[in-house]
Amino acid sequence: MDSKLCIYCGLREATTKDHVPPKSFFAKPRPSNLITVPSCDECNANYGKDDERIRNIITSIDTTEVHPMVKGKIDQKRNRSFGRPKGRSNFDHLISSIKMINRYSANGDYLGSAPAFNLDQIIVDKFLERMVRALLFKEKKIEYTKLDVKWKMSPTEKDLSVMTNEIKNFLFSRSVKEIGNGTFAYIGYFIEGKSNSLWLMNFYEGIEFMVLAESIITHGNHS
Numbered sequence: 001m002d003s004k005l006c007i008y009c010g011l012r013e014a015t016t017k018d019h020v021p022p023k024s025f026f027a028k029p030r031p032s033n034l035i036t037v038p039s040c041d042e043c044n045a046n047y048g049k050d051d052e053r054i055r056n057i058i059t060s061i062d063t064t065e066v067h068p069m070v071k072g073k074i075d076q077k078r079n080r081s082f083g084r085p086k087g088r089s090n091f092d093h094l095i096s097s098i099k100m101i102n103r104y105s106a107n108g109d110y111l112g113s114a115p116a117f118n119l120d121q122i123i124v125d126k127f128l129e130r131m132v133r134a135l136l137f138k139e140k141k142i143e144y145t146k147l148d149v150k151w152k153m154s155p156t157e158k159d160l161s162v163m164t165n166e167i168k169n170f171l172f173s174r175s176v177k178e179i180g181n182g183t184f185a186y187i188g189y190f191i192e193g194k195s196n197s198l199w200l201m202n203f204y205e206g207i208e209f210m211v212l213a214e215s216i217i218t219h220g221n222h223s
Contacts, residue, residue: 148214
């Protein structure tokens with residue numbers, strides 16, 4: 001049963017549906033199993049303001065630009081959006097998100113500097129919290145609860161190679177759920193009956209986030 005209240009704020013009536021990830025992440029024809037969750041108009045509009053900016057960054061990374069959903073499809077829609085009146089600010093945001101980083105080989109040899117996108121941004125924080133709240137509702141029917149959401153990039157193959165078998169077995173203990181031929185895939189790890197959860201979220205088979213959500217306990221609330 002859908003919630004009568006918005007799952008994002010828990011205050012206002014859920015008068016609309018929010019698509020998670022946003023529909024703009026998918027090329028037409030869009031998959032039939034898009035995730036929708038109950039939302040109020042205000043939260044939906046507030047999140048929607050950043051949809052294009054998040055999509056622009058995620059689809060401009062070298063590991064995602066080659067994905068069949070992006071190449072010749074989403075990238076064209078992204079580039080056309082820069083020509084719209086409000087598109088200039090989105091383009092400026094994309095450029096301002098680039099920073100120079102030092103690159104190293106697998107053996108630790110310095111390979112020089114190169115441009116990369118800085119994902120340590122408030123809009124990325126908001127986006128991943130939105131994803132967590134939506135997936136908690138979809139998978140466990142957990143409605144609004146106070147959460148502390150933290151994220152980092154998912155472990156690389158190098159990181160996995162030094163992990164204990166116990167940790168690796170835990171990470172591979174759940175099945176992957178996919179939407180749109182690799183456009184979005186996720187794995188959720190839960191404590192039954194709790195909001196505390198760990199998520200691996202992969203976009204365009206090229207970038208993956210590890211997101212931890214912990215309940216903020218308040219008087220009378222032990223979710």
